[in-house]
Amino acid sequence: MIERLPLVHHSRSRLAAGAVLALTVSLGLAACGNKDSEGSSAKSCVDTSGDTIKLGFLNSTSGAMAISEQTVRDSLTLAAEEINADGGILGKEIEFVEEDGASDPAIFAEKIEKLLTGDCVAAVFGGWTSASRKAMLPVVEANNGLLFYPVQYEGLEASENIYYTGATTNQQIIPAMEFLADEGVETLFLAGSDYVFPRTANKIIKQYAEELGIEIVGEEYVPLDDDDWTTQVAKIVEAEPDFVFNTINGSSNVGFIKAYYEQGLSPETSPIISVSIAEEEAPAMGKDVTGQYAAWNYFQSVESPANATFIEAFQDRFGSERPTSDPMEAAYTSLYLYKNLVEAADSFDVDDINESADGVTFEAPEGLVTIDGDNHHIAKTALIGRINSDNQFDVVWSSDGPIEPDPFLEGYSWWDASAE
């Protein structure tokens, strides 16, 4: 049945085989390489004399992250248009300069330098992956600029030149663990992508689980670009955990969810709590994920006058089919917080803004948010949602009011950053 075939250019093919191996290895290595851009120490060139003020929107509108970051760009655009219609910031109309980060940290570094020193914008809004933020950080610090970063992340960072309007770990991961403890969960399985956020999150989860008396019955990681979760899910079946804590990112979630249902798991047996599946992702799983949980600080279903206004304005502007999600809301909020920061300082100068930043508030769609002047994060309320059949989230648990940001977890006695 199986053919035996001689080959003409035998030696050449073997050479070619070697070349393929060499190329694939070098391609893999090149993808890991990444250079930091050097920031120049130019003085601020922001022009505040005219009727307009320039702001930079730096999001990936091409590449792998475009689908997520375009939603952030849209809500930033909406916020800018609303503020302009309402008289601008300190009477100046916002003129926004748009740049594409192209899903590449090196390009983020390059573009933010261009925005700060070439376009002379007063502040930049954007970034999504931690890699993009880490690449922009030295540039924005060297130029004494301002960056507003709208996505939940792994914490352990605070810069004078960055305001973090997404959750840090004590506003998402730790409340999620409190929810699990309230639910009477005794055994937990950790599933994550193999990179900085899930590794850091799981380190926190493991230490807190010990404090709460929750047993970790398994911990599995799969590389970001690998979608086959079969073997790892088999371990979940074997471990029979009360809950699965999911820190998987991106399209790898699809493979995980499919394998989970294929092997007979369900929300009745071992429900999943996720930190990166929101309104946008839930319908893209190829399986009905009703009954699974997610931890965020905002859901489209949040009932507040500010949220009703936000959803209506967004859907009027971009289409009634578009859902609103946590990072979109955090980006929308970041522009309004900037307006309030400038008006509190009565200045566009970065040092003046930082001086009077502590306690600046905004009545956001997620609820009242307040800036912490020390670490530049904001106090946010933590929410746990359960997915319903419309791929919306029913809020089933929330923290007692906004949680003070604590990016370095200094207020948690069980936390030991140096432990393995």
Next chain:
Amino acid sequence: MDSFTTPLLAGTATGALLLIAALGLALTFGQMGVINMAHGEFLMAGAYTAFLTQQVISNTDISILVAIPVAFVVAGLLGLLLEMTVISWMYRRPLDTLLVTVGVSLVLQQLAKDIFGAQGDPVESPGWLDGNVDVFGYNWPYRQMFTIVLALVSLCVLAALLKYSSFGRQIRATVQNRDLAETVGVRTRVVDRLTFFLGSGLAGVGGVAVSLISGTNPRLGTTYIISAFLVVVAGGLGQLKGTVIAAFAVGIATAFFADWTSASMAQVATFALVVVFLQLRPQGLFTVRSRGLA
């Protein structure tokens, strides 16, 4: 028991998937000597075909069965187009082909992003593939059995075609000695094109199987291309037998390593194992004795 049956069965299914992806390469790379780095994108094309078929035929029980032949034709035609426009100018220049097809692969990925968006689209499993059967404590999904059956059927059809059909004889003749084949009247250019169509089409079928694991996304092909080349090289060029054994060996070894260590380590370990193996046996599992002068 679990720590043996789970990786064995899951690994066999992974191996089956690698086999479908590698069968096409065994033809175009192993037989024709063309290094086509865009082969992974034909898998991607197959996956998107499964998604599109599902948009047209909403009954998922049927659509996946329709998707298999459609994906074969779609990916095959893409391959044919690539052969006619690019590769046919580069026969006997393997390194040039390699570089150009890497470019083609990037172009196809960006094209998929522009058409379908960077986020993947879901492909729903048909009802008859939902569920699993308990094999010594492992809930073996029907989907994995389906992948194995699909791979074996593809293999048998291809092997029979090569052995018994006149087209198969022409391929073998062309591969053995192109000049001599031409002198006895084989139109080798036509044979090249049809071989390329067949190899690319097989990747399309593999893409349908992949779409059942992870839906579609533009990077889907890059996940499999390296492993597929690994399988063909380790199996030995010019032989399907080696490809089959290597595909299942790589799949099962990766699953066992993943069970013992982690998924990331498993990739490293399998890669290292194949590199060591090729050091000891550079020609791969099976060699072909050729009387060709080249």
